[in-house]
Amino acid sequence: LFLSPSISLSLSMAAWDLSVAVEDLGTDAPPITVSVTSDLHIGGVILKLVEKSQVKRDWSDHALWWEQKQQWLLRTAWTLEKCGIQADAGLIFMPQHKPLRLGLPNGLNLRLRVCFSGPVFRTVLGICKMLNIRRPEELSLLRPVEEKKRKKVRDLSEELYDLTEVPLTSVSRPCLYNGMPAHFADSPKTEKVYKMLSVSQPAPAPEAIAKLYRPASVVDKAHIHSRWLDSSRSLMEQGVQENDRLWLRFKYYCFHDLEPKYDAVRLTQMYEQARWAILLEDIDCTEEEMLLFGAIQYHINKLSLSEPQTMTSSPAMDDLDSALQCLEVKLDGANSSPQDMLENLTAPELNDYLKIFRPKRLTLKGYKQYWFKFKDASISYYKSKEESLGEPIQQINLKGCEAAPDVNVAGQKFCIKLLIPAPEGMNEVYLRCENEEQYSSWMAACRLASKGKSLADSSFQSEVQSIRSFLAMQQTNPNTHTDDSMSINTHSLVSPRYSKKYKAKQLTPRILEAYQNVAQLSLTDALLRFLQIWQALPDFGISLVVVRFKGSRKDEVLGITPNRLIRIDLGVGEVVKTWRYNNMRQWNVNWDIRQVAIEFDGNVNIAFSCVTADCKIVHEFIGGYIFMSTRSREQSDTLNEELFHKLTGGHEAL
């Protein structure tokens, strides 16, 4: 419209009434009406509004929300005319930060105040800053899977940790106080919440796992990805209301610069997300891999239960402690006489009657009892204790061997299966122990020896302990001592498929077997190992979307991964084509017909429309991964937000 200056002037000068609902006064309160002219800017409207409301408070966080158009009026310098607001506009004056119920990867539900007015990307940055998660660009928000009605009832009672009162810091990397960000250290309540964020949660009951939603097919998995919120628009604009539920998840599967020192929360949440992906069969793995995952979970559970206090101790104190200990040792050493030292010099050994069985050349000979001596890294055995000073019948060096348990607690069977490499092949030897005690120490010795360590190694006792605690898990009889807090159900460590497939007494020994390879890891190393194995799965990091390729009549699945796109034939269920981002020239979205077109090197062009998810989601995924790949090159820590929006924004960004 081209109005002549005089008319526009007269129009703009004419005052009219604008009624604005003020959220803080309550839903029942009548809207406040202010007299405005069209050339009044938004800031002026707000000023008038506040004056008229006669409420004295901090209004700085408030802004105008245009209900019909579902948009914020954040540019306070714009005039009403420029915004296109007329008297019939239903405006609401409300705070930009509101509480939101946030589900974290570890299942924890938080209530915290987040930004409803900025783009979701910015909102996530705020949440991550608050929760002390670095690299927030890798995460995003998605709508939760609808729960069945039966669940709703439980939902009300579910625990919600309120963090709405926690003040936000403006520092980019919050300083740590007592091992946690200062804003968490204010009250014991928030301290507790922080612990829950940074320490992995205990294993859920197998029944609970079975009840949770599991995607059954490729298409189901694809549906999950339709739930991601649009990063370039605000929560309000996407229909998210105050106190709604959203999930915070890692969206882009390329984890940059993981540093356990700073990333306690990030690492834990990443682990939890990985764990649940595996438990809920969101990502497929083999049986061996599942057992290893189970073993690491067990190990992590155990460690997080036993060493929560390490969180609080500062490194300086640790240094002092170790220095003091060192000094103590030195003083002790100075006091001990050479005679004592000589006594210490005799290498520790194990001596006992054990039974041995060597399945050789189809002989059916059973176990035979000998006097066994374990010294250094080898086992020797003698006819009897009396002859143990002479030549052993045989001496077996265990370095490089594989020691596997063959245990049935209920059946009182405690065997150690040794696979000892020799030039002719592997020699199989079974050692049978009488009881748990004996088994624990001999097994521990065998394991150390297989790594070339002797009994004198400091890890011997902890090895014995871990074997014992694992044996305790096998105590199927609930009447026996259950005071051991470590005893957990092995079924809660594997996905329901394997829970169904195996009984606990079949599962436990197999997890135990896998466990011995990880038993010596520290908590952080165990977390990292879990993530590493997860990332090494062939299906890792593939986000699926059902699409229809141009010229094709059937639905197919597009997999988006950190480095490539894959095309999966739904009929065969196999990857039929791979395109790598490295070869990508450009991609375009035709927003009118909702079609994504991508051009690759060598004049390869593909185009598809999206079936399960909006094409903005696909666009954002591709652009997001391109953005992630730019991070490593620039060394600076600052997040290039502008670039992210440029790559993912689509037409809104322009």
Added chain:
Amino acid sequence: MEQLSDEDLDHTDGGEEDSDKEDQDLDKMFGAWLGELDKLTQSLDDGRPETVQKAPQKAPLRQETNMANFCNRFSMYNINEALNKGGEGVDLDSLMADLCSIEQELSTIGKPNSGKNRLGVPGDAKLRQKPPAGRGTKGHGGAGGSGGGTSSSGGTRRPLASNLDDITAQLEQASLSMDEAGRQSSHSLASSVGTVSEHAVRSISQSSWSSVNSASASSMDSLDSYLRPSEQDGATPTPQGSNQGPPGSTEVGQPVKNKHHCKYNPEREREREREMHSYLDWETSLILQNIAGKPSHLLTKEEQVAKKKAEKIRVALEKIKEAQVKKLVIRVHLSDESSKTMMVDERQTVRQVLDSLLDKSHCGYSPDWSLVETINELQMERIFEDHENLVDSLLNWTRDSQNRLMFIERIEKYALFKNPQNYLLGRKETCEMADRNKEALLEECFCGSSVSVPEMEGVLWLKEDGKKSWKKRYFLLRASGIYYVPKGKAKASRDLVCFLQLDHVNVYYGQDYRSKYKAPTDYCLALKHPQIQKKSQYIKYLCCDDVRTLHQWINGIRIAKYGKTLYVNYQEAMKRTEAAYDWSSLSSSSIKSGSSSSSLPESQSTHCSSDSGVAVSENNLSGHSRSQSQVSSIFSEAWKRGTQDEYSSPVTCLY
């Protein structure tokens, strides 16, 4: 390949007897040390002449044994060191000087302290004098220390005194046997230094008792066996060289038992070390405790001497520790059927060995130079990875092994990184790729938070256990191992059956399995535990339809097994290649800009393989020894002998 009889092993010094001259020099030297010991025994006898009794051989007289060890070991250290570093032009004079100073050290420590202390009088006197001084100067800190010292010395004196009879008797016997041992071990000392070659022998040939003893004969172990039989792992103290165990039957236990003796045993090592320290503590700790924390200018003369002494002993001990590193003499075969012999120590990686071979053979750097293990008996071979420990790998060979170690250029070694698109993308056909993209691909694959294993899958032939028949199976490679799809199942992850996990196996190229096992094609690979050296059901054989698939699988398995290490190895190798290229282009008159042309090293390598025979290496070596002609006569002789030994003696050239 030479086969060694037990006699050979026992008397590696057989050849040396011709040249007794050098031996005598060393004999003299050793005799001097022995004389020292004799003096010690005499001084003991003087102190308590009435205590000449026969005593059981198990008296724990650490001081003397340590002393004996000390000189013996130190000599060994020197020799080893000389052999090791001689090539690099280390000054043997300084080593000699070191040795002499230690010798002096020993005599000074030995005489006053060991003599008196054991009599229980002067040590005491010293003690009574010291504590007040310590308290005076140090306050509360000193009180604790000296108090501790007193109590400890009290603890030691009593058992010592009660043992005196045993000790003196022991010593006498020791000195007797020392003479004999001296004769023999001075032999082995003179014979080189033989320690080196024997070291090698003992670490390789694990299946014979005698090798154990011949090995220990050269070192302090022989003395140990006399003086501390109780320490010898329950073994009877037979004089070394005289007991020739039967060559071990090939039971598991048999080689193991020997290994226990042969191998450098860290536990025992630590024990010894601690003895050394206890020795040190015993001698000087009382003084040292008192002077701890005292500024040096306040120390009395005596204290300063003690401190110096402690320091010197510490340095000596460190050097000795260094000398305990296991070494192996290996024969490396070249592509022209010639071979060269070299010594590697247990800490060296394949890369380091390759570097020294490249330095010696002047064949130009190329990252493709490889050490290849060929197992003739099994007709398989493997390129050692650069990060692997060579000695560890070679120790898996049996004594009578026909295996060979080849030094040869193999493009397969790093083809993966030169053309990653052919290996990482799971494509069926080879293709070209721009360098920029290759780099990006490698970075993507190896530099992420986890290494992505190429998605290898397809039908392979699997040899059935114990039969010469092959069955088709659909195999998949995952980071966690190799899987196959069971019959009648889809290839969903959950249904896969684990064929092998890769932690304990290495992947080998099979050679000519078509005729050996009736394989369907020539493109075979085998997976086995490195220790397995003979036909076994634990070796798995796979056969691919074409050579491309074979290389893809082998490289896939390498990536799954070694991950990023592989890429780091490659980058390291490339760095060296570039450095070497820069250097060589600078040294030659025509300075080219440092472009990395690949044709150049190849031409050099062909040149190299023609003339890098034994002759060349010997020339080099004689050059080395000539340059060190000013070195004191004993050691230059020994050195020469050692090098001859190392390079010409048929006995030591096991491979």
